[in-house]
Structure formats: structure tokens, C-alpha cells
Amino acid sequence: MNRREYIVATGVGLAGAVAGCSGQSEAGSGGDGATDDATDSGTTTATATTEPTESGYSVAMEPVGEVTFEAVPEGWVANNGSWADMGIALGLDAPEGVWLPSRYHTQYYDEIPGVSVDGSSIQKLWGDSGVGKEQFYEIDADIHVMDPNFLQSRGSWEQSDIDEIETQVGPFFGNSIFSTGYEWHDYTYYTLYEAFEKLSQAFQRTDRFEAFRTLHEEFQTSLEDLVPDSESERPEVAIVWAGSDEPTSFSPYLIEDGTSFKQWRDLGVRDAFAKTDVRDFHADRSKVDFETLLDIDPEYLLLRGQENKTRSEFEDTVVSFLKSDQSGSELTAVQNGNVYRGGPLYQGPITSLVLTERAASQVYDVDRNLFDRQRVADIVAGEL
CATH class of the missing domain: 3.40.50.1980 (Nitrogenase molybdenum iron protein domain)
Structure with a gap:
């Protein structure tokens, strides 16, 4: 998908210069060291459905707002293993880059017949000096599946950097869902399956999402006996x-x-x-x-x-x-x-x-x- 084939229709204001340490730590390079599903208690609201437009379709997610696609994204990058795994579940190729490939533990797929991911082929977005814009230009992804506020907090980007990549490369589409411990995250948290549904809408693979949701509900029922x-x-x-x-x-x-x-x-x-x-x-x-x-x-x-x-x-x-x-x-x-x-x-x-x-x-x-x-x-x- 050409970088000009999307528009950001509306947007929830992104928090500029949000607080947070961007350095490495024992518990996490990139400062994310510590820390979803249909049955979790959470702070989320109703999930919006995909809205068709004259030239494509749009999907809304906080904090990025409504993103309109004129074509289904192909090349993509992800913030972390949560979003990367959602993509694999949807039958996508692995993301071309993630924040830290070492924390995307692809050995778990050994449990699933016919499913595998070569982690060595995934580019590391986090470097010694943070996350550079040049990597986004180099990869030239159609969609960046990550929370831009996390990139500002942990990657030390400014709002102008976010705007530049959205204009010159492709949209951001994501929400930091792995932990509720960040003070700057003062908007909706999505459960795993709420976020998964959003991504399935962006990639137009909602049939796989629905099948996984059914499987997950059956799995949750089996856990109740334990x-x-x-x-x-x-x-x-x-x-x-x-x-x-x-x-x-x-x-x-x-x-x-x-x-x-x-x-x-x-x-x-x-x-x-x-x-x-x-x-x-x-x-x-x-x-x-x-x-x-x-x-x-x-x-x-x-x-x-x-x-x-x-x-x-x-x-x-x-x-x-x-x-x-x-x-x-x-x-x-x-x-x-x-x-x-x-x-x-x-x-x-x-x-x-x-x-x-x-x-x-x-x-x-x-x-x-x-x-x-x-x-x-x-x-x-x-x-x-």
C-alpha cells in the first residue's frame, strides 16, 4: 500500500512530551520492564465496528482516533510481542520490526503445528540512543502498530516526529495495553481481545478474530473448573x-x-x-x-x-x-x-x-x- 493511500480522519490528541524514563534498566531495555481478553474486568467501553467510506474503510482506536485506509495494509511493524502475536493469529507475515525482538518469544509457536516465526528476521527498533526515525523510513511500513504515546514516553520522540512519520510513511495504530502502570496512559485500556478485534478490522481479517474469540471463550470455561x-x-x-x-x-x-x-x-x-x-x-x-x-x-x-x-x-x-x-x-x-x-x-x-x-x-x-x-x-x- 502506497504511503499516500491512507488518511487520519480524526484524532484524539496525543500527549506531547509525556513523562517517563527512556533509558534502559534491569527490568527492561526501553524502559518497559515490567508489564485483554473478553472476560477481564477493565476500563474499556464498547468496541466500534469498522466504518466503510467512499474510498475504503476506517477503524477507530484510542489514542490515535479514526484511521481511514484506502487499501488493506501489507507491510507492518509492531511495538511488541502482544501486537506481533495478534498479527500471526490473523495469518499475517511477521512484522518487519518490533521494539525489542528479544522479548518477542517466538519459541511459543513450537506448540502449534505449522506455525513458526523467524525472530532473527525481525528488525530491532530500539537502539542505544532510543528509536530513530530513519528506521521507519527504511522499513517503509504501511502501518505502525504501536501507541504513539509510548513512543514519545519511552522513545523520547516529539509530537512533530509522530506527525512526520504519519505523513511521510504510514499511520500509527495501537494502544499500550500490556500494563496499566504508566501515569501518562490516561485514556481507554483495551483488553487483549478488544485490541485484537481492532487489529483484525484494520487488516480486514475479522473472520479469524471471531474464530479465536470462540476458542478463547471455550478455553476460559475450561479454566473455571481449575x-x-x-x-x-x-x-x-x-x-x-x-x-x-x-x-x-x-x-x-x-x-x-x-x-x-x-x-x-x-x-x-x-x-x-x-x-x-x-x-x-x-x-x-x-x-x-x-x-x-x-x-x-x-x-x-x-x-x-x-x-x-x-x-x-x-x-x-x-x-x-x-x-x-x-x-x-x-x-x-x-x-x-x-x-x-x-x-x-x-x-x-x-x-x-x-x-x-x-x-x-x-x-x-x-x-x-x-x-x-x-x-x-x-x-x-x-x-x-
Whole structure:
């Protein structure tokens, strides 16, 4: 699609010069280190349908407003693995670029027959000095599936930079949905499936979305049998970022409405940090140490930043270290063998199924498949 084949019909004012650290951190290069679905409680409103126009169609999404397309987009880039996975679920080719390819964990597709993504072919948008406009010109995408406010906050862009790329290259179409912890995000949060529906409208592949929504509803029903009715009987978990093999300092995450925590909400776990004075990493870049963890002493300890390891690699490095550490070994979760990889920051409709099933095996000892892999593959292939 030629860059002139779209117009931004109306727009919700983008927050200029929004606050936020743009530097790298232990919990996240690009400053996104910590942190959706049809059944989540959320702050969203009714989803607008695609509106036909004389010269194409338009789709509205906060904060970008209504975007009109004269042709269906082809080349695309995505902010992160949430949006990238939505595209794969719609049967698209992988995005040409994402913020950090290392955090788009394509190994999850190994679970799905016939679905694969070569992560090495995806361009990294985040560099040592942030995100450069030259990369957007080089890729020349038809659509940039990312929240422009996130780009301003974490990428240190100005509104004029956003306007330039929209005019010279292609529109922005996205909302930062993985975490609700950013103060600058004062507009609608979309659940995973609300955002997924928006993207399916932009790419005119709503039939695949509807098939996934049905599959997801069936999956949610199957989870209900796993979760104890009494909240006091549900597992208590602490989710932290610990990216090294021998962690002694941890970035805490409180379970909230962002897509980043979808599997844990769906499984009804209790948040060990919820009734403490520990602040979420996104709020103030906070850290906790072994002393704090021992005071809380969660039943399960879930470590993020470890998704590039297999289960055995994780146990041979991180878990082995915690067992040998004087303080770490005193944690109940360590003593009971309840230390696990806590999942990635980003998940979409396919990866959420894989991650939720894995989480169910971790906290509920489920040892069976909870969703039909072949059905997922069929939907991706358009065999509806």
C-alpha cells in the first residue's frame, strides 16, 4: 500500500512530551520492564465496528482516533510481542520490526503445528540512543502498530516526529495495553481481545478474530473448573523481574489489568504484593531484596526475564542458585520447589493460550492440554 493511500480522519490528541524514563534498566531495555481478553474486568467501553467510506474503510482506536485506509495494509511493524502475536493469529507475515525482538518469544509457536516465526528476521527498533526515525523510513511500513504515546514516553520522540512519520510513511495504530502502570496512559485500556478485534478490522481479517474469540471463550470455561471457589484456597504468587542467573535484587510487579498478567488473572491467583506497601516497578522503578521477599514469603515465586531459558536451564541456573543462597534458600517457595518462570511481558491470543496452560501446570499441577493446538493452526491458516 502506497504511503499516500491512507488518511487520519480524526484524532484524539496525543500527549506531547509525556513523562517517563527512556533509558534502559534491569527490568527492561526501553524502559518497559515490567508489564485483554473478553472476560477481564477493565476500563474499556464498547468496541466500534469498522466504518466503510467512499474510498475504503476506517477503524477507530484510542489514542490515535479514526484511521481511514484506502487499501488493506501489507507491510507492518509492531511495538511488541502482544501486537506481533495478534498479527500471526490473523495469518499475517511477521512484522518487519518490533521494539525489542528479544522479548518477542517466538519459541511459543513450537506448540502449534505449522506455525513458526523467524525472530532473527525481525528488525530491532530500539537502539542505544532510543528509536530513530530513519528506521521507519527504511522499513517503509504501511502501518505502525504501536501507541504513539509510548513512543514519545519511552522513545523520547516529539509530537512533530509522530506527525512526520504519519505523513511521510504510514499511520500509527495501537494502544499500550500490556500494563496499566504508566501515569501518562490516561485514556481507554483495551483488553487483549478488544485490541485484537481492532487489529483484525484494520487488516480486514475479522473472520479469524471471531474464530479465536470462540476458542478463547471455550478455553476460559475450561479454566473455571481449575480455580477453587474460595479465594483463600487459591495459590499466592509473587511476580518479579530477575534477569540474571544469580538474582539478589528483584523488580516487583503487582497483578493488574494489563495483558501482561492475563494468565494469572484467568487462573484466579492471589497477589502476594497486593496487601503490602511494595510498589509496582512501573510506578517508581522500585526494587525488593531477599529481606522483603522473606517478610512476604509467597507460596509461589514467579521470575520474569527468564523466558529465553528452557525449564531445565532455568532450574539448573536460577533455581539452583536460590537453593544454595543463604537467604534465598529460606523462602518457602524455594523449599517447596515452587519457583518458576513467570512469563513474558507481552502476550497475544496464541501465546496467551500457551502461557496460561503452562501457568496452570505450575500452580494447579495440570498435566493435560487445555486447548486444541490443531484448531489454533487451522484458524491461523484461514481454515475456519
